[in-house]
Amino acid sequence: MSRQSTQPTKVRNGCWIQSQALVIILLLTITLCASLPISYAGENTPPLTIGTQEIGLSVGYLFPHLLKGKKSKTEQSGPAFMPSWSMMLTDPIGNGWYRGQILIGAEIVYIQFQQPVLTHGAGFAPSIKYLFEGTHKIRPYVIFSGGPFYTDLAGQIPEQSGRFNFVLTVGGGISWFLTPQMSLNAGYRFQHISNAQTSYPNVGLNASLPFLGFSLYF
């Protein structure tokens, strides 16, 4: 009995260390990037125009939300990794504080659920992002993404039975442009996982996802 209980704990600890290591790598990357000589030249550099590509990586940690009261009991949590690609679809549009650019792209969402059971989930989510012009160096943004998501957490919790689900996220953040081609990002996303009634039950999992990351533009 004691063997059965210690084995998953060891596996859990191993994965915890693994994900911690990935978070540390990301934080180190961000720290190194931040210490680079900042050569941001403001108006002398060409702005991000139509066709500019962005690749990035964001890392965050999932905190559960029991939004449906008694129906939702699972407190899933764990690190999330989101490599992404997007493209500038417009030049700056609008006038005033909301002036900004639209980006369309996609991201891969990988979540290592550490609670309540050590499981994994991965998905592909097309995204649309509105990047405010801000101060050119500091640019806020809002983002919406959604797509299919496969997880083996489903079936082991009362809320979700099918492994095939959808992940929807909505959130915002701030991009700090160290150079015109590189930014550090920080923000918050609200995440919802459910299966669009393709199987029963489908209570859904909701979570908060604060994240850090970086983007490269070319």
Added chain:
Amino acid sequence: MKAKLPLRWTIIGCCGLIIATLTTGCARWIELVAAPDSSQEPNVRTISRDEQVPLVMDSVRMTRNGSPQNLPLETEQRVLGTLREIGLFTQLGGMDSAEPSASEKFIRARLLFDETIDPHPGDAAWKGIVIGASMFILTPFIPLEYDFAAHVTLELERWDGQVKRYESQSAGTAHYQLFGATPFMIDELKGHVTESCLTALMQQIVHDTTFYTASSAPILNQPIRSVSVKSKRPKITSVPISTASGK
């Protein structure tokens, strides 16, 4: 074994779809509505070297969608380069170069470059949403557009004060699919439209070759030595502010 076969075909099908989307979704092409004069055969005139006079750029202005812009140096250089190619003038000076003395024959040039850009942001946003919602499968079937038009006005003032005004315009549209979009695509479109305008302008100038030859007019004995100094009248009208009448 039987259960694995559909999965294999599903994976192969998905890979095929992704490759097809990526390859067919990278297309882009430029449609140019050239100025009427730019398609004509170039005029050829022959003048002796003694007949050539220098040209100095007096002013270059640029507007984009009606609002004044900072002038990129490349634009002035490009216009001067095109003028150099027609071989009508001995020397070409930019705005920062010194003007020849009043006793010399030379041409003053004033250029107005009016650009109109329409990137269709609303269309692009909606099409982007549809493309994203289709998981990029519709990328090859939904082209995006970017319109660029230019209207160039060039005034050439001869040493005796006579002015000739030349105008040309051209427009183009870059059609592209999402994966084919690059910042260079817009530069290519602008380059083609500008080239079309300048070609049409140069043909008009070459047509008037005799007007710019040194023997076409004598130097004025009393050249105009005064210039008007004035500020521009502001074009922005004041906005009326209404106040609550109850106060």
